Amino acid sequence: MVDILQTPLLDTVNIPADLRTLAPTQLRQLADELRQETIAAVGVTGGHLGSGLGVVELTVAIHYVFDTPNDKLVWDVGHQCYPHKILTGRRERIRTLRMGGGLSGFTKRSESEYDPFGAAHSSTSISAALGFGVANKIADKPGKGIAVIGDGAMSAGMAYEAMNNAAQAGNRLVVILNDNDMSIAPPVGGLSAYLSRIVSSREFLGLRDLAKRVAKKLPRPIAAGMRKTDEFARGMAMGGTLFEELGFYYVGPIDGHNLDQLIPVLENVRDAEEGPILVHVVTKKGKGYAPAEAAADKYHGVQKFDVISGVQTKAPPGPPQYQNVFGAQLSKEAETDPLICAITAAMPSGTGLDAFAKAHPERFFDVGIAEQHAVTFAAGLAAQGMRPFCAIYSTFLQRAYDQVVHDVCIQNLPVRFAIDRAGLVGADGATHAGSFDVAYLATLPNMVVMAPADEAELVHMTHTAILHDSGPIAVRYPRGNGTGVELPETPEQLEIGKGRIVRQGHKVAILSLGTRLGEALRAAEALEAKGLSTTVADLRFAKPLDEELIRKLLTTHEVAVTIEEGAVGGLGAHVLTFASDTGLIDAGLKLRTMRLPDIFQDQDKPELQYAQAGLDAEAIVETVLKALRHNSGGVVEGARA
Ligand SMILES: Cc1ncc(C[n+]2csc(CCOP(=O)(O)OP(=O)(O)O)c2C)c(N)n1
Ligand SMILES: CC(=O)[C@@H](O)[C@H](O)COP(=O)(O)O
Ligand SMILES: [Mg+2]
Numbered sequence: 001m002v003d004i005l006q007t008p009l010l011d012t013v014n015i016p017a018d019l020r021t022l023a024p025t026q027l028r029q030l031a032d033e034l035r036q037e038t039i040a041a042v043g044v045t046g047g048h049l050g051s052g053l054g055v056v057e058l059t060v061a062i063h064y065v066f067d068t069p070n071d072k073l074v075w076d077v078g079h080q081c082y083p084h085k086i087l088t089g090r091r092e093r094i095r096t097l098r099m100g101g102g103l104s105g106f107t108k109r110s111e112s113e114y115d116p117f118g119a120a121h122s123s124t125s126i127s128a129a130l131g132f133g134v135a136n137k138i139a140d141k142p143g144k145g146i147a148v149i150g151d152g153a154m155s156a157g158m159a160y161e162a163m164n165n166a167a168q169a170g171n172r173l174v175v176i177l178n179d180n181d182m183s184i185a186p187p188v189g190g191l192s193a194y195l196s197r198i199v200s201s202r203e204f205l206g207l208r209d210l211a212k213r214v215a216k217k218l219p220r221p222i223a224a225g226m227r228k229t230d231e232f233a234r235g236m237a238m239g240g241t242l243f244e245e246l247g248f249y250y251v252g253p254i255d256g257h258n259l260d261q262l263i264p265v266l267e268n269v270r271d272a273e274e275g276p277i278l279v280h281v282v283t284k285k286g287k288g289y290a291p292a293e294a295a296a297d298k299y300h301g302v303q304k305f306d307v308i309s310g311v312q313t314k315a316p317p318g319p320p321q322y323q324n325v326f327g328a329q330l331s332k333e334a335e336t337d338p339l340i341c342a343i344t345a346a347m348p349s350g351t352g353l354d355a356f357a358k359a360h361p362e363r364f365f366d367v368g369i370a371e372q373h374a375v376t377f378a379a380g381l382a383a384q385g386m387r388p389f390c391a392i393y394s395t396f397l398q399r400a401y402d403q404v405v406h407d408v409c410i411q412n413l414p415v416r417f418a419i420d421r422a423g424l425v426g427a428d429g430a431t432h433a434g435s436f437d438v439a440y441l442a443t444l445p446n447m448v449v450m451a452p453a454d455e456a457e458l459v460h461m462t463h464t465a466i467l468h469d470s471g472p473i474a475v476r477y478p479r480g481n482g483t484g485v486e487l488p489e490t491p492e493q494l495e496i497g498k499g500r501i502v503r504q505g506h507k508v509a510i511l512s513l514g515t516r517l518g519e520a521l522r523a524a525e526a527l528e529a530k531g532l533s534t535t536v537a538d539l540r541f542a543k544p545l546d547e548e549l550i551r552k553l554l555t556t557h558e559v560a561v562t563i564e565e566g567a568v569g570g571l572g573a574h575v576l577t578f579a580s581d582t583g584l585i586d587a588g589l590k591l592r593t594m595r596l597p598d599i600f601q602d603q604d605k606p607e608l609q610y611a612q613a614g615l616d617a618e619a620i621v622e623t624v625l626k627a628l629r630h631n632s633g634g635v636v637e638g639a640r641a
Helices: 024-045 050-054 056-065 082-096 125-139 157-172 189-201 207-217 230-235 259-271 290-294 322-334 354-359 371-383 394-409 437-441 455-467 517-529 547-556 571-581 606-613 617-629
Strands: 072-075 145-150 173-179 249-255 277-282 340-344 364-366 387-393 416-420 448-450 473-476 500-503 508-512 534-538 541-543 559-563 590-594
Touching: 024 050, 024 056, 024 082, 024 259, 050 056, 056 082, 056 145, 056 173, 056 259, 072 125, 125 145, 125 157, 125 173, 145 157, 157 173, 173 189, 189 249, 189 277, 249 259, 259 277, 322 340, 322 354, 322 416, 322 455, 340 371, 354 364, 371 387, 371 394, 387 394, 394 416, 394 437, 416 455, 437 448, 437 473, 437 541, 448 455, 455 473, 500 517, 508 517, 508 547, 508 617, 517 534, 517 617, 534 547, 541 571, 547 571, 559 571, 559 617, 571 590, 590 617
Parallel strands: 072 145, 145 173, 173 277, 249 277, 340 364, 340 387, 387 416, 416 473, 448 473, 508 534, 508 559, 559 590
Antiparallel strands: 448 541, 500 534
């Protein structure tokens, strides 16, 4: 395996133009070196590995054949883009992947002209590539849009919305379907089965007849003398496919690790006069690195690891992760409650539902990457009397907002939302931060929004959600480990809209929502040391607000500060609205809201992200002291604080 890294050919390639000076016979070696470099880099940084290893040859072939960056290459999700980054001028920084100040783990427009479109959420690539292709067509400029989309990402509705429109791009759009028969977990559903049928029922295109068959299939000058009608081309050689029905020329399946096949096929595709074209490429996730190929998840996402053994750095033992506390509690309660069912959109382990899937397979649904469908499916289940839990990361639930509003809230259906990765998430950065869910959910009539301060509270809130049959309810909790509190044997049903006082004082009140409670308590200690007696309340609910408790806190303390792990529009906004509606702010109350700043924060360690966001104990103390210094008649200096 990779020992001392020797990359003589890769060392000569800084950008794709360098790559294009190589002879086709050199590309195999280049791909091998690129694979080694990718493994070595991710060994140091951790990150998404298996997907990138599977597209090493594809990355080399695309940059070799197409005229990037004039042809616009759009990687779906972008989690497979590390080899692409190495070939596009970023090799020197590749060992900073996903670190504070380092390269993003996804494609990012601000990073490179070779990343024409940023991503991290799936299934956007065909739409974006179509946009590039059509814009160039209108302007009569050269340049195609090239989307590389995985079989998992191909399960989302957006991909079909784009394909439904793709004909207008003509030959300006190329879609490369990277079929590795894997999502994060094994892929699910009819499309996955369909792709498997195509692959198993057909031989890979062989080298000997490849050029002939592709030339026949794609009308272009070299096929002169052959029939060039659409009927001939579309029905040719490999028969109709779903993609052909949608108006694509389908080419495939192709062995995506065989450069001798990839290069001529892509050259034909590049030069075709007709389109759009879909190239079905079959690859192996984790290809070329034995530990990845052998792992159940194909090293989708890894910690730092030892390159020789593949052994990943273990996280130090700690409290259970929130996702697993949720999954275990739901699974346990489902033993005695046959109405509970659980839905994930392709994230069974990330949401902690793998435990549930094992224990209750008949009530577990992995719907693939299809968050919108997941929500409306849950609404249907709820309308029929089930108790569905839709477990979706905060950032991915954004995609299903209309379904939450229209299918769930307007009909007041008791769908339970388990919203994981709420707040800042660390290495995945802005695209994956769960910054907006409180703002977008707590504004909806009928919705209940809870946030536990620790994992014991999450147990109570999961139980409370199960029993909440009168309408929709959401519980949002962060990525990572709990605080280490003891988990309750018997969960409590919390009273909806009731918070709790965690620490009683009389001058300063900190109103906390979620897991900032620990920082609020640390701040209270520091304030106490300065002679400022401090109350800390855990509001538990962003909606409905505990108006009685809030009124009491705002009328009995000189300064009140709200704190939450979310953007403006969340708890603080609702408390301010309440204080304004009731006239409580007219009485000279010093009320401040602490929330995420109005920026998309780049990746870093979560604790540093929160410090940068001004949401740690030190920032709370500073906010309180500033408020106390402030004379209510004047203008606040440094307005936010
Ligand atoms: C909208 C959305 N939902 C879920 C995810 C999480 N996610 C990232 S990669 C991935 C699997 C994608 O599978 P595929 O497209 O086949 O790519 P592969 O990992 O196999 O290379 C999932 C579910 C996401 N990024 N975006
Ligand atoms: C690319 C992607 O969307 C996922 O792989 C995501 O990075 C997983 O995040 P967690 O590690 O928080 O489950
Ligand atoms: Mg896949």
